[in-house]
Amino acid sequence: MRTEPKPTRLDRIFARLDREPQRPVLDVPRMTRHRVVLFGATLAFYLTIVLAVVTTSWLVRLDWQAMLFRPYQQWPEIHAFLDYWVVLGQRGPTAVMVAAWLGWRCWRQHTLRPLLAFGAALLLLNVTVGAVKYGLGRSGPHYATEVGSNEMWHWFQAGSDIFPSGHTANAVVTWGILAYLASTPRARRWLSALSAVLSLSVGLTTVYLGTHWLSDVLLGWAAGLLVLLALPWLEPTIAAAEAWLFTQRDWLRARARGRGVVPLPEPTPLAPAAEEEPVPVRETVSPAAARTSRASGLLAPGPHTARSERTPVTPAGSRRPPHSDRLPRGTAPAARPVTGG
Numbered sequence: 001m002r003t004e005p006k007p008t009r010l011d012r013i014f015a016r017l018d019r020e021p022q023r024p025v026l027d028v029p030r031m032t033r034h035r036v037v038l039f040g041a042t043l044a045f046y047l048t049i050v051l052a053v054v055t056t057s058w059l060v061r062l063d064w065q066a067m068l069f070r071p072y073q074q075w076p077e078i079h080a081f082l083d084y085w086v087v088l089g090q091r092g093p094t095a096v097m098v099a100a101w102l103g104w105r106c107w108r109q110h111t112l113r114p115l116l117a118f119g120a121a122l123l124l125l126n127v128t129v130g131a132v133k134y135g136l137g138r139s140g141p142h143y144a145t146e147v148g149s150n151e152m153w154h155w156f157q158a159g160s161d162i163f164p165s166g167h168t169a170n171a172v173v174t175w176g177i178l179a180y181l182a183s184t185p186r187a188r189r190w191l192s193a194l195s196a197v198l199s200l201s202v203g204l205t206t207v208y209l210g211t212h213w214l215s216d217v218l219l220g221w222a223a224g225l226l227v228l229l230a231l232p233w234l235e236p237t238i239a240a241a242e243a244w245l246f247t248q249r250d251w252l253r254a255r256a257r258g259r260g261v262v263p264l265p266e267p268t269p270l271a272p273a274a275e276e277e278p279v280p281v282r283e284t285v286s287p288a289a290a291r292t293s294r295a296s297g298l299l300a301p302g303p304h305t306a307r308s309e310r311t312p313v314t315p316a317g318s319r320r321p322p323h324s325d326r327l328p329r330g331t332a333p334a335a336r337p338v339t340g341g
Helices: 009-017 033-054 058-069 076-089 091-109 113-136 166-180 185-209 214-260 287-298
Strands: none
Touching: 033 058, 033 113, 033 214, 058 214, 076 091, 076 166, 076 185, 091 113, 091 166, 113 166, 113 214, 166 185, 166 214, 185 214
């Protein structure tokens, strides 16, 4: 019995790269009770951090202790590496990488949901985090003016938009969206753990570099997690936007096809058969008459006669030159003498 060869791991990888013939049924996350509880707990943690910083509690003293410890001076050998590692939290480079991956998924699965969900998450992140940043106006460690102060309400001072940490919140949303859009529960668990480690490590890197307080990192982590937990509430809007975009695409395709087709002319109805008319017979014109008619336009004005009507003129005498050895016409030639041979 002939058996099919078992596909290798490389074959399965290349099979995943092929576009699926039909749009698969995707598991869209819903706002379950468990997710609502997590959202409420994260929101309570978020408000606790804000309250602790505003009231200059023990958390602010911990911020100053970490800043005065100066980690970048304690471990200078990892400074060069962490300068590159912190890029994983910058919105520009990370958004391009994740958008490229999600764009391939959109093409492969015949759907726009991955990119639309990613765009909605980034929009929600920028609005919420940006409002808190500029509303509280907290200065960073490099711009601190008073030891032990929470450095709040410095709206018109340079570097007063660091609370919460944008790097940390962006890392949570950018890498967490991959777990949110995962197609299997196992992949979702692994990607969730990976995004948590990346976001926390990026946040701690900013503390090491001295660009953020420790409380900034904690609040940024909570802000990014709130955005991911709130995404199921936006799924109906995302589905409506996807349906509208597909409708517009189909309309444009139909319009383009309509412009490319040249309509055929309508057939002209045939007239009823009429009585046959006699075919006019062309008059035969002699060549001489044709020459006469053509030359008449070139003659001077006045009466002219045709060549056949003119009186023939006979020249006097013969036009041939005289010859001495020729006899006149009608005279018999003389007999030649016969000689013996």
